[in-house]
Amino acid sequence: MLDRSLIAGLPAFAAMSDDELGLVLRGARSSRHPRNSEIFSQGQEAASFFLLLSGHVRVVQTTPSGEQLIARYINEGELFGIAVAMGRESYPAAAVAAVDCIVLTWANSEWTRLQAAVPAFAAAAYQTIGARLQETQERVVEMATEQVDQRVAQALLRLVERSGRKTDAGVEIDFPITRQNIAEMTGTTLHTVSRLLSAWQVDGLVGGSRQKVTVTDPQGLQLLAENRRQRSD
């Protein structure tokens, strides 16, 4: 039996009683996933849903022509792979462990049971979906209206905001991330990302090394992200 202290501290479960936490954990099992392993695949029949206890997960979509792009990164404490709550029968994207991860897994059959027994759990899932719809809409807006440099700046700011770890040099993204990854988040090429980061490093906005990115001047980046054609009306 899993200990309820595993999840009691997570925002999604903050409002639940001890009894409810027990009901939620009954039926869940935990598993380890080494770095770069797939937790589930795109198109695979959705049999389970997940909660990330520890680590970072990359959600990746692959187009018919073989191009990849990163839909989002999942942080500790977040639900993912909740196709069942969206009425989907297969996963629309793959989930890959960005670092070694520990994951809670429920069979989809648990969903209806939990929905009835612990309404707050279902509510958290729906809230998650709503928030992601919101974020995704914002991303469409960015892709449609902003230049590449602004999108990359915005992506970095979001990454450090959501998954940052403070260091003496600034705020570092606390999982390994390549230029290619950043390119796949922003709809550009690794070449362009490399050029931008090089230039920004010279300007003292960002730092980092291989698979590491640190934002040293968030305000400066923010300015860059908002720049260009403010107020055209």
Place this chain on the structure above:
Amino acid sequence: MLDRSLIAGLPAFAAMSDDELGLVLRGARSSRHPRNSEIFSQGQEAASFFLLLSGHVRVVQTTPSGEQLIARYINEGELFGIAVAMGRESYPAAAVAAVDCIVLTWANSEWTRLQAAVPAFAAAAYQTIGARLQETQERVVEMATEQVDQRVAQALLRLVERSGRKTDAGVEIDFPITRQNIAEMTGTTLHTVSRLLSAWQVDGLVGGSRQKVTVTDPQGLQLLAENRRQRSD
């Protein structure tokens, strides 16, 4: 009192009993909205949620710099403005009647009552949100990986698929739509859309006149939408 035949035929309500339909309609009121009028505004406090009985609604987002883009078109029978189901307190976009519309409106306070009394109604709402998240993700993929001509072709195909009316010349989008509108759906300019449609008209793929677009060769358009760099692996 509104008659339940108003909604009994809609897919969202297909699975409901007569009693349930009655419960749903209690608390709803209907209203007319002339073409080009706003049903709700972006940023406005979300006090109600809506169902489109008749007409077509355009969901429009405006960026801080004043650029607009169209998040989606709502068809007859669809829910919209369901911020309450996403846990939002304000509308993230505006809703504009693309033609004269008839709309059912519920106060947000009805939401919790309905959720408890008619679970199928809440389920329909969540299904709607899930489907829209899905669509929005696909749009991000398109914006990131496809050229402008493919995006415009894809947008037209979706419009005729979802809101098409068969004519002798092909399938016509059954509400007025400008080149500017199409540009705002695909993240480009009205100039580019105009050029593309002109070229496609010569090729016999599309037709139409002022604020009217007809797809005369869906397969041809589909080819165009899939074209270019298939299999790059």
Place this chain on the structure above:
DNA sequence: CGCTGTGTTGAATGCCGTCAACGTCGGTGG
């Protein structure tokens, strides 16, 4: 010690946005 994945940088091409001018349709009011 070579190989693979990652990162950097230069040069050239081209898509598509921008600027500009004009044409056309439809509604409105005299």
Place this chain on the structure above:
DNA sequence: CCACCGACGTTGACGGCATTCAACACAGCG
């Protein structure tokens, strides 16, 4: 009924930004 005006649409020319092509550097690992 006709003249006018604004919204919508078309087309050409130009230029810039970002992709594409190419070559090289470097690290980690077996």
